[in-house]
Amino acid sequence: MQCATGGHTNMENFITGYPGHEHEMRRAMLEVLGKEKYDFFFDRFLEYFFTREDARFLKSLSLNCVRIPINHRHFINKLNPSVIHAL
Numbered sequence: 001m002q003c004a005t006g007g008h009t010n011m012e013n014f015i016t017g018y019p020g021h022e023h024e025m026r027r028a029m030l031e032v033l034g035k036e037k038y039d040f041f042f043d044r045f046l047e048y049f050f051t052r053e054d055a056r057f058l059k060s061l062s063l064n065c066v067r068i069p070i071n072h073r074h075f076i077n078k079l080n081p082s083v084i085h086a087l
Contacts, residue, residue, distance in 0.1 A: 030038045058066060077083040 026038075026042075029041070033041065075085050077085065
């Protein structure tokens with residue numbers, strides 16, 4: 001079995017290679033991009049992170065296992081943390 005690894009949904013520093021933690025990376029992106037572009041990036045981040053085209057590409061490489069680290073925050077309603085979004 002072959003595997004591919006991605007680290008963007010959780011922005012894990014040991015996968016991305018950037019030093020620091022996610023909150024530090026987000027702070028730096030805010031400083032560089034400004035509020036409007038920063039908000040746009042993170043509003044679209046999960047929508048475009050992994051698409052059908054990505055799945056087709058991985059299949060073309062005969063990969064059958066992909067590690068996509070995710071955080072529980074992606075499943076929780078920000079306004080009501082006790083509500084978990086269904087997949």
